[in-house]
Amino acid sequence: MLTNGIWGKEKAEAERLATKLKDSGLNILGISVDAFHLQFIPLAYPRNAAEAAVKAGIEKVTWNVAVLESLGGANHYDKLTDHILEELGPVGIDAHIHKVSAAGRALQTIPEYFEKTSLDGPCEGETPMENTVKNPQSITIEPCGDVDICWHLSIGNAKATPLSRIISSYDWRKNSTTKVLAEEGPIGLLKRYKSFAGSFKKSAYLNKCHLCTEVRRAIETEKTNLTRSFIAARAT
Numbered sequence: 491m492l493t494n495g496i497w498g499k500e501k502a503e504a505e506r507l508a509t510k511l512k513d514s515g516l517n518i519l520g521i522s523v524d525a526f527h528l529q530f531i532p533l534a535y536p537r538n539a540a541e542a543a544v545k546a547g548i549e550k551v552t553w554n555v556a557v558l559e560s561l562g563g564a565n566h567y568d569k570l571t572d573h574i575l576e577e578l579g580p581v582g583i584d585a586h587i588h589k590v591s592a593a594g595r596a597l598q599t600i601p602e603y604f605e606k607t608s609l610d611g612p613c614e615g616e617t618p619m620e621n622t623v624k625n626p627q628s629i630t631i632e633p634c635g636d637v638d639i640c641w642h643l644s645i646g647n648a649k650a651t652p653l654s655r656i657i658s659s660y661d662w663r664k665n666s667t668t669k670v671l672a673e674e675g676p677i678g679l680l681k682r683y684k685s686f687a688g689s690f691k692k693s694a695y696l697n698k699c700h701l702c703t704e705v706r707r708a709i710e711t712e713k714t715n716l717t718r719s720f721i722a723a724r725a726t
């Protein structure tokens with residue numbers, strides 16, 4: 491499990507939760523600490539979470555660290571990350587270092603660090619995980635229960651269906667969005683939504699994931715608007 495460690499706010503509560511996670515079978519915990527996460531989360535929270543996880547006996551507890559270049563990199567963010575890891579050194583756990591993915595908020599806030607790549611072709615081997623759609627390696631569970639294989643790409647709801655069943659029955663061919671993404675990529679999605687396709691200028695996107703999340707955001711907005719109009723029409 492990857493976590494930002496915000497549940498480490500209170501030490502006693504962190505220990506209670508860590509024990510619960512261990513008793514539920516959790517064996518690997520990565521806690522995100524770097525210049526990007528710690529703009530929003532006090533350092534004490536992930537520190538308490540890590541110490542509680544080690545104390546609870548979770549087999550492998552590591553820092554999960556995103557860098558732009560490397561530890562010791564000359565840029566402002568990597569320098570800050572070095573400092574954070576130094577502060578956390580006494581916790582005594584290893585750090586798993588990986589490069590910041592050209593996806594999500596990073597594309598808005600630090601686009602200058604990423605190169606433009608082709609928008610054409612299916613989703614395969616895109617960041618942050620290889621083959622996200624055909625062979626997802628990780629999931630995110632939203633507070634509402636939605637189980638996502640990528641940004642807001644839900645394959646079921648864990649409050650309605652057991653998580654194990656959602657995972658074992660997943661087949662990218664059975665969902666119209668994942669099918670299009672696996673076979674044609676985000677350009678394929680755009681082709682199917684002619685109502686707003688014209689407002690997407692390809693030159694504005696850095697890579698497939700950038701285009702993909704924006705197209706899916708537009709699709710969600712369109713669906714919400716249609717639902718609202720339908721409800722309003724029925725009410726009159």
Ligand code: SF4
Nearest residue numbers: 613616622640699702
């Ligand atoms: S954002 Fe779209 S293209 Fe990128 S990995 Fe996720 S599903 Fe694939």
